[in-house]
Amino acid sequence: MALMRLIIILLITFTLIPTTSLAENKRIIDIYQQQLEDLRIAHAKLNALSKDAAKRAAHIEQLISKYEAALKTATQDITDKHAARLKQREAEHAKTEAAYLKRLEATAELADYHYQSAKKTDAQIKTLLTGLGMSAEQVLKLTAAISALQQEIKRNRKEMEAIQKSQLTELGEQLLKQTETISALQQEIKHNRNAIHALQPVRTFQGYSKAVYSVAFSPDGRYALSGSSDKTLKLWDVSSGQAVRTWKGHTSYVQSVAFSPDGRYALSGSDDKTLILWDVSSGQAVRTWKGHTSSVKSVAFSPDGRYALSGSSDKTLKLWDASSGPLLLVK
Helix, strand or coil: CHHHHHHHHHHHHHHHCCCCCHHHHHHHHHHHHHHHHHHHHHHHHHHHHHHHHHHHHHHHHHHHHHHHHHHHHHHHHHHHHHHHHHHHHHHHHHHHHHHHHHHHHHHHHHHHHHHHHHHHHHHHHHHHHHHHCCCHHHHHHHHHHHHHHHHHHHHHHHHHHHHHHHHHHHHHHHHHHHHHHHHHHHHHHHHHHHHHHCCCCCCCCCCCCCCEEEEEECCCCCEEEEEECCCEEEEEECCCCCEEEEEECCCCCEEEEEECCCCCEEEEEECCCEEEEEECCCCCEEEEEECCCCCEEEEEECCCCCEEEEEECCCCEEEEECCCCCEEEEC
């Protein structure tokens, strides 16, 4: 719109300015041309800023999605584990309760059996005595013997009931303990859920003015390495949160970083299609690998640190000899 206005002004100016003032006309034209060029430059800068803002917004959305997915996975995993433990405890509780009820039924059946047996025995004895025609003295002795036998049966019954009572008490205590365990487990689940929702960052590392695309911990956990769209890598002290060193060597965004297994070297991949091997202690670039035809999106060391692997937007993986440098394999 501003450009159209400027063109209209130029046309009006050419119409109104006398043809005899050529020098003045040329000066005015030069001024308008300069303004037009300034507008073009401003328009180009505005487009560049819009693209960068869109790219940053997309990256932020991606980070938010990753965090939400990780949080959801962690929450679900903990919930599933505790639910499984709770289900197991409930099953054990039900099993113990069933055993308790079964023993109660057995006790009642046993008591009834002894009662019926004693009753039947008493009836049989009376029938026998009547049939035998025993004397009063004999009946008295036999009655005393029967009474003694009944007392012994009674004592045995009490002993049996005491044993069963002890066993039932033990079962009751087990049930109580299992109930307490289930309650404690439920409290633990609740506590873990609250802890998950209360997750807070431990430390924020500040020092970048542009997007950070990749991070990695050193094997000993003392340092963190980051790669940014400002074309640099930064080595951070995890305990203090301070930047220890800034490495410059790439000519475009640093997309991926990694530590060697022994922590002596670091590897970075960039949109400039290169990989750089860094000496962590000195901060110097040891080797630069070129061979990809597009951005290097991912880098990694082999477990023994002898090889470096890179993945690129050119749809290839390349295996490099970390110690001597040559390309070993392309997939």
